[in-house]
Amino acid sequence: MVMRNWVEEEDKFISIRTPGLDQAVKRAMNALTGMEGVHKSHALRRALEKAVDVAKQDARYVAQKTYTATPKKLFENMSIGYHSDNDGQEGELEFTGSWGLHLYHFEPLPAIPGRRPRGGVTTKVHQKGRRYAKELDGFDAPFVMRRRQGDYGLFAHVTGTGWGSVRGSAREEPKNLWKNSVTMLWGPSPIQALMPEKTQQRIIDHAAGVFTQHLRREVEALLASLTRG
Structure with a gap:
């Protein structure tokens, strides 16, 4: 299977395109050459819809088994579709989603503002991974803070600008100095769980079989209806 890895779009969404299902579509087109165009088109579309639904279920299962974030957060910005050329003979499955999730969604400990462990708030990103506090060069340990949107996020201050620092506590400094030197921490996108070629191949093979x-079944039902008619 030929695959193209990450494709970053202007809106900060990521796509993985996997050409593979098109082989099954090509075989089907050849087998249906004698069928009336409109019937053939409807049969192909309905079968493809079933195949894409299966691919979506498989992709969700992989992401859910890989990361600790809740399914709701993992998939709220993730979509899967089949894109083809005009005659439907060339196409690819496309997995699209946000370029990352807030790190706060990966089991932060502690999960509310107030407590600040010396080493920082820890997270566990992978189901089979370890818990640790994310470290960024030039930044202090991560902490939880309420965001403008009303929910919580995981943040880090540029070293020397956080609460309790000399600069941050100096009265001559601007009141919002610390706000201008804080960054929110990000975790992976659920689509990253689909990056391994073997994983994509399993999804494609399953989808092609379902297609x-x-x-x-669509063709059998159509022939039966034509015979009755």
């Missing part, structure tokens, strides 16, 4: 199976 073929449902197309056969």
Whole structure:
């Protein structure tokens, strides 16, 4: 299978495109050459919809088994579709989603503002990974703070500008100095769980099998209706 990895779009969404399902579509087009165009088109579309639904379920399962974030957060910005050329013979599955999730969604400890462990708030990103406090060069230990939107986020101050620092506590400094030197920490996008080629191949193979199976049913139902008619 040929695959193109990360494609970053202008709106900060990421796409993975996996050409593979098109082979099953090509075989189907050849098998349906004698069928009336409109019937063939409807049968292909319905079978493809079933295949894409299966691919979506598989992709969600992989992401959910990989990361600790809740399914709601993992998939609220994730979509899967099949894009093809005009005659439907060339196409690819496309997995699209936000370029990352707030690190706060990966089991922060402690999860509310107030307590500030010396080493910083820890998170556990991978289901089978370890818990640790994320470290960024030039930044202090991570801490939890309420965001403008009303929910919580995980942040870090530029070293020397946080609460309790000499600069941050100096009265001659601007009141909002610390706000201008804080950054929110990000975790992975659920789509990163789909990066391994073997994972993509399993999803494509499953989707292609479902496509073929449902197309056969569509054709059988169509032939039966034509015979009755």
